[in-house]
Every structure is written in structure tokens, then in C-alpha cells.
Amino acid sequence: MTDATRVLVLNSGSSSVKYQLIEMTDGSRPASGLVERIGEPGDCPDHTAALDLVADELAARGLGLDSPQLAAIGHRAVHGGTRFTAPTLITDQVVQAMRELIPLAPLHNPANITGIEIARKLRPDLPQVAVFDTAFHATMPESAARYAIDTATADRYSVRRYGFHGTSHQYVSRRTAELLGKSPEAVNVIVLHLGNGASAAAVAGGRCVDTSMGLTPLEGLVMGTRSGDLDPAILLHLHRVGGLSVDEIDTLLNRRSGLAGLCGDNDMREITRRIAEGDEQARLAFDIYVHRLRKYLGGYYAVLGRVDAIAFTAGVGENAVPVREAALAGLEDLGIDLDHALNQVRSTEPRLISTPTSRVAVAVVPTDEELEIAQQTFGLVRRIQSA
The missing domain is CATH 3.30.420.40 (ATPase, nucleotide binding domain)
Structure with a gap:
């Protein structure tokens, strides 16, 4: 086990990349930022360039991706379907499974995957984890998750309640308990x-x-x-x-x-x-x-x-x-x-x-x-x- 205690959180959207570097010992944020207007004329041309900008900005602050303090990169992933119900160490097989889930989140999963692939190329030796918006809701009973349509049709097309904002609901429900x-x-x-x-x-x-x-x-x-x-x-x-x-x-x-x-x-x-x-x-x-x-x-x-x-x-x-x-x-x-x-x-x-x-x-x-x-x-x- 290393002494690295920082996690870089990446949220790759269709036209933006948000990032926060978080020190896990105290929750402080040594760095954070946003690259916008990806793919628009005169702006950042693509996600590769956006992640390069993030890496350059971190390096300029002495917090580069090669820092020994960096323990992992955590990626926001929108849709995990029924396959991913917990934070998941990213492998080639996980990326392929996320591709297969694109029909359930055609606006979000492709951008999430792009950010993951680029980050893995930048730091192939570093653990990278996908945290899915849908995962927290995987504990719903079937009576809540199922829609009242023909079961065979629903199963064939993966039609069910998945829910979103899961990381927020999980964080807020836990913090509320702490308040009490x-x-x-x-x-x-x-x-x-x-x-x-x-x-x-x-x-x-x-x-x-x-x-x-x-x-x-x-x-x-x-x-x-x-x-x-x-x-x-x-x-x-x-x-x-x-x-x-x-x-x-x-x-x-x-x-x-x-x-x-x-x-x-x-x-x-x-x-x-x-x-x-x-x-x-x-x-x-x-x-x-x-x-x-x-x-x-x-x-x-x-x-x-x-x-x-x-x-x-x-x-x-x-x-x-x-x-x-x-x-x-x-x-x-x-x-x-x-x-x-x-x-x-x-x-x-x-x-x-x-x-x-x-x-x-x-x-x-x-x-x-x-x-x-x-x-x-x-x-x-x-x-x-x-x-």
C-alpha cells in the first residue's frame, strides 16, 4: 500500500471536462477547473486536447499526473445499467461493457468513455475507477424498479427504472444521518x-x-x-x-x-x-x-x-x-x-x-x-x- 492520498476526479461531458484534485486526508481541493466548448471553432478541438490542458494546468501547479501523491483517478459515469452496481476498477472489459450500455445513455456514456480512454493513456499504470450515477439505486426492490409492461419486452430492451443523481443521493443521505x-x-x-x-x-x-x-x-x-x-x-x-x-x-x-x-x-x-x-x-x-x-x-x-x-x-x-x-x-x-x-x-x-x-x-x-x-x-x- 502506497502513501498516495490524492484522487483526481474527472467528469467528461459531451462538450466539457470538469476536474477536481481532492486530498483524501482532509477533503481539501488543491486544484479544480473546467474545460468548456470542446469541439467548437476557436476553442478546445477535442477531448484529448482537453485532458492535455487539465494535465498541463495540474503540472503548472506542481500537481502533475506523474505526482507520487496521486493514488487514483475517479471517473463519473452516468449509466451502469444492471451490470455496475458499485465503484468499479476500469479494465478493457469494463470499457467494452460501458459501450454496450450506450443505447441507455446515448448523450452521456460516449463522452464518459472518451474521458476514461484518454486518461488511461495518460496514466496507464494508475488505478482508475468508474463511479456510476445509477449504482446507488440498484438496491431498489423489483416492485419499484419494474414498469408494468410485458416482462419479455422489458427484458429484451432493458426497460426498467435505473435512477440517476445516485452519488448525490448517497452523499446527502449519509451527511443527513451525520447531522442527526x-x-x-x-x-x-x-x-x-x-x-x-x-x-x-x-x-x-x-x-x-x-x-x-x-x-x-x-x-x-x-x-x-x-x-x-x-x-x-x-x-x-x-x-x-x-x-x-x-x-x-x-x-x-x-x-x-x-x-x-x-x-x-x-x-x-x-x-x-x-x-x-x-x-x-x-x-x-x-x-x-x-x-x-x-x-x-x-x-x-x-x-x-x-x-x-x-x-x-x-x-x-x-x-x-x-x-x-x-x-x-x-x-x-x-x-x-x-x-x-x-x-x-x-x-x-x-x-x-x-x-x-x-x-x-x-x-x-x-x-x-x-x-x-x-x-x-x-x-x-x-x-x-x-x-
Whole structure:
């Protein structure tokens, strides 16, 4: 076992590469950055050039990829299907399996794979680990993961609920338990990851038992530009009656729906500003957003049976005071009692915003997906080295 204690976390998207170098002894970030506009004229031409820029930037700070302090590289991977349910040491066979999963995540897995392949060429001797967004949700029972369609058809085309934002849900549910002074195994938490993409998860004793996103990240809550839940026959109606093609429907539901489709804005700060000025369209969008959120809160309360905490996270969840207020209004009979003064407080620290007598704790927990990826990566590498 080496004394290396740093993990480089890479998130390779279709047109960007985000990176953070994390010191595992204290969680500090000696370096972080973002390469954007990959492939656009006049910018970074491709992912190879982007990773070279990352390596050069780290080297300029004396933190190069050849540093003996670097223990591993952890990669965010969006879709692991049913094959990858834990952090996974990357091999040629793992990369090939990720290629076979591309039909389930055609916008994300190819970019993830590209970043992995380039990083492996830059440091072929270094352990590299894939941490999958879907992995945390693999503990869902079949009753939650299965859709009620013909089983043979579902199996043939890998149609089931996979869920996403798994690293965030795992990190936030664990941090919420810590806030309560308990182990994750002793706590039931509803986690609300509310960003431009949004999802809810019911976490029982540290294990996901249900989540709102499904085969794709489109299902569930109202999001910035995505519709979330809707009658599937709407798609047939739009095609048969409206003449919309499959690609046009895909664009409509993923890019021109949600808050943006309802009121023209997908930024909750702008929407609440418009509401304050009396904008009725913005008010309706906000109300629809909150109504869907409350439906999932109630549903997951029933799924869990006992709820110890509700945790808000991500951009909207951490910062939008009116969303938290509206989502929990009138739920005192369920044991949820929000402290309205604490809800107004701005902070970057995990905190409770419920009253001392609230049976269900309400928390705001800033998510840290990069740290979760680093911890899972470092833990796996240490286990392999000590075996």
C-alpha cells in the first residue's frame, strides 16, 4: 500500500471536462477547473486536447499526473445499467461493457468513455475507477424498479427504472444521518435533489428503495427544461395528431418543457422575482413545480413508512427559500414542522431548518458529488491494495 492520498476526479461531458484534485486526508481541493466548448471553432478541438490542458494546468501547479501523491483517478459515469452496481476498477472489459450500455445513455456514456480512454493513456499504470450515477439505486426492490409492461419486452430492451443523481443521493443521505448524530443504517431519509435536473429518492437505512427518475433522467419531478411525469399516450397523440417526429418529441420533452416550457424561464431565482412582480405565468409554473414535489414527498413518506428526515440539496434545494417553504407548508400533521426563521438563513454548511419539536427533521445539505466519487474511488483502491 502506497502513501498516495490524492484522487483526481474527472467528469467528461459531451462538450466539457470538469476536474477536481481532492486530498483524501482532509477533503481539501488543491486544484479544480473546467474545460468548456470542446469541439467548437476557436476553442478546445477535442477531448484529448482537453485532458492535455487539465494535465498541463495540474503540472503548472506542481500537481502533475506523474505526482507520487496521486493514488487514483475517479471517473463519473452516468449509466451502469444492471451490470455496475458499485465503484468499479476500469479494465478493457469494463470499457467494452460501458459501450454496450450506450443505447441507455446515448448523450452521456460516449463522452464518459472518451474521458476514461484518454486518461488511461495518460496514466496507464494508475488505478482508475468508474463511479456510476445509477449504482446507488440498484438496491431498489423489483416492485419499484419494474414498469408494468410485458416482462419479455422489458427484458429484451432493458426497460426498467435505473435512477440517476445516485452519488448525490448517497452523499446527502449519509451527511443527513451525520447531522442527526446517527448511522445511515438507522435513518430513513427522503432526499430532494433539486437543480436544473431534479430527482427524489427514498432512502431506508442507507439503501435506496425508490427514486423518481426512471429509464432516463426525464421521468419524475418538474425540472428546468424537462417535463417529468406525464401520460405516455401524450407522445402518441403528438405524433398521430400533431405530426411531430420522434426527434421533435424528444426535444420538446427534454429541452422545451419543465419550468422553461411553462413560463419561459428555467432559473428559479428569475421565476421568484417575476412572481414578486405579479407575473401569473411564473406563479403557475412555480405552483406546478411544487405540486409535483409534494406528490413525491407524500408518496415516499408512504413507501418508507417512517421518515426521520427530509433533505434538500443542489442549486434550487440549497438556495430557493420559497420552494422549501411551499413544499412543506401544512404538513405538520405528518410531523414536519419547518422553522421559518432558520429556513431564511443562507449558509454553505449542512444544517437543520426544522423546529426542535419536529418529528421529522428537515435539512439543507449542500451536495458534493466529486467528494463522493473520490471517496468511493479511494476506498476501492485501498481495499484492492490491502487484499
